[in-house]
Amino acid sequence: MTESFDAIVIGTGQAGPALAVRLAKAGRRVAIVERKRFGGTCVNNGCIPTKTLIASARAAHVARVAERYGLRIDGDVRVDMARVKARKDAIVAESTANVEAWLRGTANVTVVLGHARFVEPHAVAVDGRVLAAPQIFINTGGRPAAPRIEGLDRVAYLTSTGILELDRLPEHLIVVGGSYIGLEFAQMYRRFGSQVTVVEMAPRLVAREDDDVSAALRQILEGEGIAIRVSAECLAVEPRGDAVAVHARCSEGPGAIVGSHLLIAAGRVPNTHDLGLEVAGVETDAKGYIVVDDSLATRVPGLYALGDVNGRGAFPHTAFNDFEIVAANALDGDPRRVSDRIPVYALFTDPPLARAGMTKREARLSGRPTLVGRRTMARVGRARERGETLGFMEVLVDAETKRIVGAALLGIEADEAIHGIIDIMNAGAPYTAIQRAVHIHPTVSELIPTLLGELAPLGPARDGAGAAAA
Numbered sequence: 001m002t003e004s005f006d007a008i009v010i011g012t013g014q015a016g017p018a019l020a021v022r023l024a025k026a027g028r029r030v031a032i033v034e035r036k037r038f039g040g041t042c043v044n045n046g047c048i049p050t051k052t053l054i055a056s057a058r059a060a061h062v063a064r065v066a067e068r069y070g071l072r073i074d075g076d077v078r079v080d081m082a083r084v085k086a087r088k089d090a091i092v093a094e095s096t097a098n099v100e101a102w103l104r105g106t107a108n109v110t111v112v113l114g115h116a117r118f119v120e121p122h123a124v125a126v127d128g129r130v131l132a133a134p135q136i137f138i139n140t141g142g143r144p145a146a147p148r149i150e151g152l153d154r155v156a157y158l159t160s161t162g163i164l165e166l167d168r169l170p171e172h173l174i175v176v177g178g179s180y181i182g183l184e185f186a187q188m189y190r191r192f193g194s195q196v197t198v199v200e201m202a203p204r205l206v207a208r209e210d211d212d213v214s215a216a217l218r219q220i221l222e223g224e225g226i227a228i229r230v231s232a233e234c235l236a237v238e239p240r241g242d243a244v245a246v247h248a249r250c251s252e253g254p255g256a257i258v259g260s261h262l263l264i265a266a267g268r269v270p271n272t273h274d275l276g277l278e279v280a281g282v283e284t285d286a287k288g289y290i291v292v293d294d295s296l297a298t299r300v301p302g303l304y305a306l307g308d309v310n311g312r313g314a315f316p317h318t319a320f321n322d323f324e325i326v327a328a329n330a331l332d333g334d335p336r337r338v339s340d341r342i343p344v345y346a347l348f349t350d351p352p353l354a355r356a357g358m359t360k361r362e363a364r365l366s367g368r369p370t371l372v373g374r375r376t377m378a379r380v381g382r383a384r385e386r387g388e389t390l391g392f393m394e395v396l397v398d399a400e401t402k403r404i405v406g407a408a409l410l411g412i413e414a415d416e417a418i419h420g421i422i423d424i425m426n427a428g429a430p431y432t433a434i435q436r437a438v439h440i441h442p443t444v445s446e447l448i449p450t451l452l453g454e455l456a457p458l459g460p461a462r463d464g465a466g467a468a469a470a
Ligand SMILES: Cc1cc2nc3c(=O)[nH]c(=O)nc-3n(C[C@H](O)[C@H](O)[C@H](O)COP(=O)(O)OP(=O)(O)OC[C@H]3O[C@@H](n4cnc5c(N)ncnc54)[C@H](O)[C@@H]3O)c2cc1C
Pocket: 010, 011, 012, 013, 014, 015, 016, 033, 034, 035, 036, 037, 038, 039, 040, 041, 042, 043, 045, 046, 047, 048, 050, 051, 114, 115, 116, 117, 139, 140, 141, 142, 160, 181, 271, 274, 275, 306, 307, 308, 309, 314, 315, 316, 317, 319, 345, 346, 348
């Protein structure tokens, strides 16, 4: 027998629960379906566990460099991975339980456990039950990609999910993928005490960022003893006894890298292959992302896609903003749009990279006259006091509109300091609104007005240098 609802939400990631509760509070009868763990990727195998582990890794790092601050620790700093993991597991368990309790405790919300698959455009089957609703919201997220690497089917390897279950330290971790997820794990495990090698196919790390950001990140990571191999065009892996060998180069160059563990961090793919979307008539693009319009509607009336699965963002904050957009359109008569969103994100290395809007490369491609303000962290008092002066802050301004169009802050507290810039960008105010503001001393943020007072024209790209201001 078909069970009817006003709305069905598939997935309890960063958009689904908030949307289910909002709709329920508006009087709609809502079913929300989850096949694994409440809270999805961010809560269970993404942001929360990794940032918890990074906190342990940072504590180990600070203890190791304590002497620089005039402290003496007698004996070695050793990491007990079982306890590190237990701490992570406890924080994750609390978060996932909170999401479940929130949903189960909300009137009008029915929680259904199992895998949802479309059987009609407005009905899904879940474990022998059929649920139907005029509106269905797909928030099924993504999973680690399994790239085509020669020999990968013959070796044991970890993904960003599997590595979270390690309770013993790898002797030598090889990370294939020098982008956001790979670099966080690389630094984390180096700080835990593993030997770490990062192997990246592109000529530089985090190739989406400007060259100078990639170069500075490389310097930071190499400074901690992480080996980095870029331009690994001919990647192949093979078993070597209990170890794994990674071949990175087509011809000459150093031989195979042999490690005890292999992490494949080579991107993510959307969970759309097993949803029965073809039955519903929902279109996906070449990479499997659900095609949506600016209000996140698919071409099938009543069907929407939110979060990573729609390819319009790859972060919890974009997924949550998708919820806000859908709720505003459905319940508030407010025509909010995805295209109003300014791209923002962070890479949580230490120091972190925080980004908003355009890179310099994108600013140059836009053809707009652009100004750039830049300051190295070595010239930020707070960073010097903390003894952590690596990185730089850079802000891009449209020379005609005076609006901030991009920012890359790589340095301590960058992930917090960027929010003043993000808010001004969203307000549509000119950069002078920050430049004339009085900020608190001594902070990282206090130097942002200063660098905005030193704007210079953005020059053409210089090969390999990412060309900044004159
Ligand atoms: C290692 C790692 C670290 C990360 N760290 C950060 C970070 O620090 N900051 C940041 O901004 N982003 C980070 N991210 C990205 C972030 O986790 C994701 O962007 C975010 O979780 C996406 O949320 P979502 O709502 O789209 O989907 P998800 O959180 O993936 O949720 C989807 C849910 O749907 C369920 N589901 C799927 N298919 C079905 C089905 N057919 N039936 C029923 N249920 C289904 C899944 O089980 C899952 O619970 C990280 C990602 C990873 C992998």
